[in-house]
Amino acid sequence: DAGVIQSPRHEVTEMGQEVTLRCKPISGHNSLFWYRQTMMRGLELLIYFNNNVPIDDSGMPEDRFSAKMPNASFSTLKIQPSEPRDSAVYFCASSLAGGTLTDTQYFGPGTRLTVL
Amino acid sequence: AQKITQTQPGMFVQEKEAVTLDCTYDTSDPSYGLFWYKQPSSGEMIFLIYQGSYDQQNATEGRYSLNFQKARKSANLVISASQLGDSAMYFCAMRVSGGSNYKLTFGKGTLLTVNP
Numbered sequence: 644d645a646g647v648i649q650s651p652r653h654e655v656t657e658m659g660q661e662v663t664l665r666c667k668p669i670s671g672h673n674s675l676f677w678y679r680q681t682m683m684r685g686l687e688l689l690i691y692f693n694n695n696v697p698i699d700d701s702g703m704p705e706d707r708f709s710a711k712m713p714n715a716s717f718s719t720l721k722i723q724p725s726e727p728r729d730s731a732v733y734f735c736a737s738s739l740a741g742g743t744l745t746d747t748q749y750f751g752p753g754t755r756l757t758v759l
Numbered sequence: 760a761q762k763i764t765q766t767q768p769g770m771f772v773q774e775k776e777a778v779t780l781d782c783t784y785d786t787s788d789p790s791y792g793l794f795w796y797k798q799p800s801s802g803e804m805i806f807l808i809y810q811g812s813y814d815q816q817n818a819t820e821g822r823y824s825l826n827f828q829k830a831r832k833s834a835n836l837v838i839s840a841s842q843l844g845d846s847a848m849y850f851c852a853m854r855v856s857g858g859s860n861y862k863l864t865f866g867k868g869t870l871l872t873v874n875p
Contacts (some may be wrong), residue, residue, distance in 0.1 A: 674861065686850070686865040725813070734804060742860055744792040744811060750804035 644668070647751035649735050655757045660682055661723040664754045669735030671701040676748060677720050679711055686734075692718065693742075725758045732756070762867035763851050767848045770871050772841045779826065780836040780869045782851035783817040790856040793834040795825070795861065807849075810834055838871075846873045 647668040656662055668675050677689040691699040695712045703710070707726070712718040722729055732755050736748040774780040784793065795807040810818045810825045813832040818825045826835040838845055851866045 676861075685867055688862060691861055693849075693861075698861070715770070732802060736804075744790060744854055744856060744860065745809065746805050746854075746861070747809060748863060749806060750796075752803045755802070 645733040647735055647737050647749055648696070649733075649751035649754050650754045651754060652752060653755045653757075654723055655759065657759050658726055659724045659759075662725045662729075662756060662758075664720040664731070664733050664735075664756070666735030666751060667673035668718070668735070669749055670716070672739055672749075674738045674740060674746070674748075675712060675718050676738075677718070678736065678750075680732045680753070682735060686689065689720070689733075722756075726757075727758045730756055730758050761791075761853055761855055763853055763864055765849075765866035765869050766849045767869045768867075770869055772838075772871065772873055773875050774843060774873055775840055776801055777837060777839045778841055780838070780849050780851075780870065780871065782834045782836065782866060784832050784834060784851075784853050786832075786853065786855050788855040788857060793825070793827070793852045794852040794854070795823070795834075795836045796850045797845075797847045797850065798850065798868070799844075804850070808836070814827075841873045842874060843873050846871060 650665045689702045690710045692712045702726040710720045732753045735751045736752045738746045738748045764783045791812045793810045799804045808823045810822045822839045824837045848868045850868045852863045
């Protein structure tokens with residue numbers, strides 16, 4: 644079975660540019676998570692979707708960040724305009740049912756974003 | 760608030776030996792789940808093993824086992840017969856029951872190096 648798919652794997656852009664990260668969750672999973680990983684802050688949850696609906700976006704840093712999930716098989720995380728401090732690895736994860744203790748989140752390979 | 764502490768920034772082990780990676784947690788919730796993930800240098804986050812707070816036995820998955828000591832609030836990962844491919848960053852994570860039960864709280868990780 645295919646795992647979580649993310650694209651691109653690497654993105655280098657200049658400050659001020661728009662960046663769009665893409666994610667395809669595991670088929671049949673109804674929960675989707677976007678995380679950011681940095682050396683300083685570790686893994687941070689940015690936003691959580693359940694059945695395509697954003698449930699918790701309290702981790703989104705600021706208005707420059709937005710996320711959508713138009714259908715069960717696709718989600719985007721957009722940064723506009725991008726800043727150097729956005730440089731990080733962005734992970735998408737999916738799970739069968741976000742609201743149970745045993746629910747396991749499966750991560751994609753991540754997108755390494757560098758903003759110059 | 761929940762907290763995960765991994766006190767070992769780095770660990771070294773000889774190939775074929777066993778190694779224990781420490782994880783302590785803090786929560787007042789009696790119902791919780793504990794997870795371990797592996798992050799090799801390629802960057803992806805790989806789920807390894809899960810332990811529930813009410814599970815009577817320690818979890819095992821192949822060469823991975825979890826030494827769960829509830830009274831001490833510790834959930835140490837034991838890797839038996841280490842292999843070179845086990846060299847990676849290892850993260851302990853926790854989820855508790857309640858309103859935000861989809862959230863995983865991660866530790867800062869332990870970098871394991873397996874020497875030939």
